[in-house]
Amino acid sequence: MVFRSGSVQAMVGMLGAAGRLFVGVSVGAAIAFAELAFLGWAALVTLFGLIRGRRPDGIERPARHLVEVSRWRIAAFLPGGDEVEHLDDYPGRRAVAYLSARWLVGLLGGLVALLFLYGLGTGAVWARDLFVGRSSALLVVSQVIGGLVLLFLAVQGFLGVAALDRWLARRLLLPSDRARYERRISELAASRAGVVAAVDAERRRIERDLHDGVQQRLVALGLLLGQARRTTDRQRSDDLVGQAHDEAREILAELRDVAWRAYPADLDNLGLAEALARVAERAGGSVTVDCRVGRLPSAVETAAYFVVSEAVTNAAKHARDSRVRVVVGGGGGQAGPTVRVTVTDDGPGGADPAGGGLSGLARRVAALDGSFAVDSPPGGPTSVTAELPCPSGSSSAAAVPLPRSDGAR
Template structure:
């Protein structure tokens, strides 16, 4: 019984969304007619740059896209803002208003039928209608109700199909776009690898190499000064320990061994220990490429936060679903992070290479939030 009532509620909710979607579509059709008339007028009478008309057209199409996605479920995926050009948006609006007005006519007929049904019910209750007339009215009302429902379904299907046909790119366009994305991500990966090699070379040259020179000088002095050999050997021993720590640090930043042996959670716990930030990570083992990308997103973001916002509180959260991993790094520093900077742009390229995305939200005054979404399905 509960299952039947739940199904009935879902059907009523779906029908209600469909009705609201068609009604809103009728209202947007009026706005589209006004826009098309204004666009034709300013083009014929006083031409102005297309940059004034086309953004408005894309804005109206975006309103339609959201309406279809929210109120007209069950059809093809609604087009995204980046899927269509401004020319296709204008062509779509030039046809779509007809569908919207058709939906408005169907809605008016439906409301008229409801009003007529109320009048019939009143006449039946006060005894103004005979039995045959009541039967004829009931049968006619049911037929009109069925036609109205079919009209709503037809308008909704036509609305969805029109958007799919005129706004969603074809297979060839999608393939070309995908090829361009892959070429860009491959070039980005190559650039990121080169940048990482330069960073490692810089760390070795400025850190380890200089300490090795100092170690050689200390050992040379110990050979030439036997009277101070014990002291110089102790200094050389301390320098050697610092060189080993620097080498471990360079190797860890290049690629942490714990990531392969113990997994992402353990590797991030080491980042938390080294940087003193709060990291929440409870994930199972993931594909190696995904774990590597997630680790470097956290490591680079934490490094940026401690460098550019010292003393700020940094929190890291890693959650996973069946399809994706979401890595969020937030600090309460002054904000103003530049997504085009070397570190963040490298992370964006690393995420794009896995068909993921990285977004940076860092308004002046903070906080700064870096979100990486990496597919793992």
């Protein structure tokens, strides 16, 4: 019973794949006529432009529209067409070149589809003659053998047209290896420069915190101790020492705060979930954290932590009394598993992605080959999203329990 069920499912799957292949090739044949019409119109526009001494304009945009239709068809119906599904960075001239060659493949696919339909019609006539007794046994055998041969040729024709369609899209739309390498080098150079800038900005922030906060308090502490040493009044000396003790405690707390903002120790010791819980506690507002991942690689945890910390700080600064929701969860993409970090607040919106804090986060995420996006329309809400690549097996599938913070603690 299991074998029969599996066989039926396999047969249904094969028929479904064959049906999608037939539809994809047939739709490609229909699109070929639209591509021919476009090429004729483009030739006329180019000719008139040359006569008038002007560069032909307005050709590339409709070409891209036609290419997008063909790209969708390849990804949706043809086997192995997933590689062109997210293709969106090809130039307009490549689109025109692709259409100039694609219509031939489309017409070839249409011819194969017509021959297949003709074979089906002929088979139906043979079956009718067999049932009414007009065909002899020898003729029936020869017709069956010929039909199977034609069916095999038709299937090979469909597969060949599909392979040619995919190859043409890869050859004329996808960037070359050299172009991909050059783009990757540019991305790495920009990412490295961004990381250096982010590190310098973080150093300046720490220096400013130490200079404006801790250093000033240390000066005050020194003055208090100096007064305590110089005074001859015992009660006055005890009061000054008490004030100095309180000031020392404040300095210690501020130093811990500066160290925490530079890099939280809980991130290494207890993990991302506990570090985010501390962020929620220190935010002083309504912050809800939902962390659905376990321990991650150190670089991923660090980037996720600072995305949340900076986004929550911005919400507290620019959207007072807003409710902030933090969600950290696993995801999957073409490049493999990812960790998705989303911070949303119901503030007035209008956040500037080019601002110092958010642009620094974008550079930090880009250094890990991740993606970073800010959606903050006027009137809100504001949503900050980061996708961080995560090696397979490093993220726990189970959610990590995390206490929620719904206000200052």
